[in-house]
Amino acid sequence: MPSARFIQYGLGPIGTGIADLAAHQGHRLVAVVDIDPAKIGRPAAAFISGAPADVVITADAATVLNAGADIVLHSTQSRLAQVFPQLLPLVDAGLAVISTCEELAFPWIHHPVEAASLDALARSRGVGVVGLGVNPGFVMDLLPVILTSPCRDIRRITVSRVVDVDLRRVPLQQKVGVGLPVEEFRRGVAAGHLGHIGLPQSAAMIAHALGWTLNRIDETIEPVVGRNDVVQGVHQVCRGTHGTTGEIILDLTMAAGAQNPRDEIAVEATPPIRAIIAGGIHGDQATYAIVVNAVPRVLAARPGLLLPTQLPPVAGTTRT
């Protein structure tokens, strides 16, 4: 695999995992941006194994634009409105971007004007920009789309993902409300702090690939409640309908002690397809790999704001 020069933008748990893997795969870290006071000014090598000794973490993204990078691996926030001002200067400087921002996986649904301007800028600068990750970006959208490839007369696509967050990192447990009283959970959902971001984006991505127009996309976010009315996690269902016959149902449970963790994809079509990934795909590890494995694909892609479904298949990697 050809080596790229990359900027790591965001050094939280996901960003650190991405940068570690990218350096491990032979890509060269040239700069790190993070706003955590505990990290600013410190050597990147204190956080990222394989980081060159001379790379120092900065909070000022403007100073890294001319660091000689090919691509930015971006992992800060989930909402497009949050990351949009971060991305524009990067793209304007001619840097390709892969971001784990959930809404960037399909920004056209909630932010069509921002998406169009980012697309136009990326085209004019000759670089690819794409939102990737395991979810959205793979297990509830790209993989179901690919599994429709042998199908005609598609009527319904149902994806169920069950994640036992006991097995995952603490921030994810907090994100899904583990341990909260139900009322606090509901306030968190209303405020947009709690729950998974990305189901409507995944539904829209599937619809786009199938050439469907979704009349509506509805999403429910409910607590999974355990003993003593304490929240164990979240159950979200997103449903999109195309005309009177086409339906996309995305059903996501992320809860402590969730039974039978798995990813399950059913395509009602000719022929029907039912695929089960036993145990489910581990989200964090998978996101690191999806981002890093996609680097050569994004650098070779046509310029513009791309969808995960518009890149040729990304293959995994062996130890280098």
Next chain:
Amino acid sequence: MPSARFIQYGLGPIGTGIADLAAHQGHRLVAVVDIDPAKIGRPAAAFISGAPADVVITADAATVLNAGADIVLHSTQSRLAQVFPQLLPLVDAGLAVISTCEELAFPWIHHPVEAASLDALARSRGVGVVGLGVNPGFVMDLLPVILTSPCRDIRRITVSRVVDVDLRRVPLQQKVGVGLPVEEFRRGVAAGHLGHIGLPQSAAMIAHALGWTLNRIDETIEPVVGRNDVVQGVHQVCRGTHGTTGEIILDLTMAAGAQNPRDEIAVEATPPIRAIIAGGIHGDQATYAIVVNAVPRVLAARPGLLLPTQLPPVAGTTRT
């Protein structure tokens, strides 16, 4: 989906299914080539629902080169040496080609010179040429590659496909030797009449996507023997190794009454992935759809001889 003008080249069971679906999806049939004396000179509409009344089946492919087609849907034989002389004039005439020829899915392994010349001709004529189908072309190669996308440190990929040929068409039962004495089965395998063609191609395609170099590819073809020493079908195993640590194992059983039909893909990596498609993907129906669904992708692809893994994801279709 934009409509294409297509030539159907080969009107056996698979070719007829492809042409039917293509016409059903709104593509326009402009010519049909077949060498069956029972079909030559007859109206295509006698075999293909949705065929225009004025299309007459011809055995002379030279007469259809200027029929105004965009693409040829080609389904005749399994070996590259057989189809190579059929494909050259089509590509030379500037026609894109999707073929179900099994060896065309990865012709570089056994026929590198023919592959290079076909690639050069396709590039010079500005058209895409690709071998597609459910196997090779999807379930034992493209789908496993895509399932490695969330993975690092890949050590082994194992794909098991079990097909109960009682549920499939008679020519497929014959192809896998159902009802033959064991000695006749072995003679048929030695002569190349019996068994599935494509496992080495699938292994090579996976290796290519991963950037692996296979030291060797070994394939065994054994009969599945039932009562009274009568052959029930075939069990083929193809094993490719990369260095001392990388391994690809493709295990295919196609037999009458085969138990637990399924497609199962295991990726030993970080994270590990194990996917099961319950019942398995129905081969013939899936091949029709994969070919027809890929038409817009192939027409939009870069020119040259392409691999299934080099096209952006192909999505399935709804009834039009």
